[in-house]
Amino acid sequence: MSELLSGGFTRTHMTGRVRPKAAWLSRMREGRFGCHSTDGESVALDPTTW
Template sequence: MQPSPDQNAHDDVTTAFRAYLQAMLDGDTHALDNLLADGCTLTHITGYVQPKDEWLSQTRAGQFLYHGTRAKWRLQMTMDYAREGDTWSVIRSAATTW
């Protein structure tokens, strides 16, 4: 039995999300650039909505460092994905506290 289109989409987005997390941990801005759609925005816990290119530039400069758990943060991450051809890309990411 073939997986449903919904299950395939779920699996593909889950794979893309895991690649995003790994790229963040690795500091791999080239991979992040490919995983984030052009025009993607990232909303920080401060409410600042940052364009993709600005965030990548600051990440390359070492202003954002992501790593495994070293402290407890009460964060909720919401990410919106869109399919571009055969690829699922992040179009919006927002972090909030809870």
């Protein structure tokens, strides 16, 4: 997954909390998320980071 995400990747939770790539991937590896479903309401891409 790390190779698929840009170095500037961030994940914004519906609560507004923003996690940088390393922190988000670390929590994923630890199994700390208990997501039962997801619905992609919006995706924002910044072409300057490609």
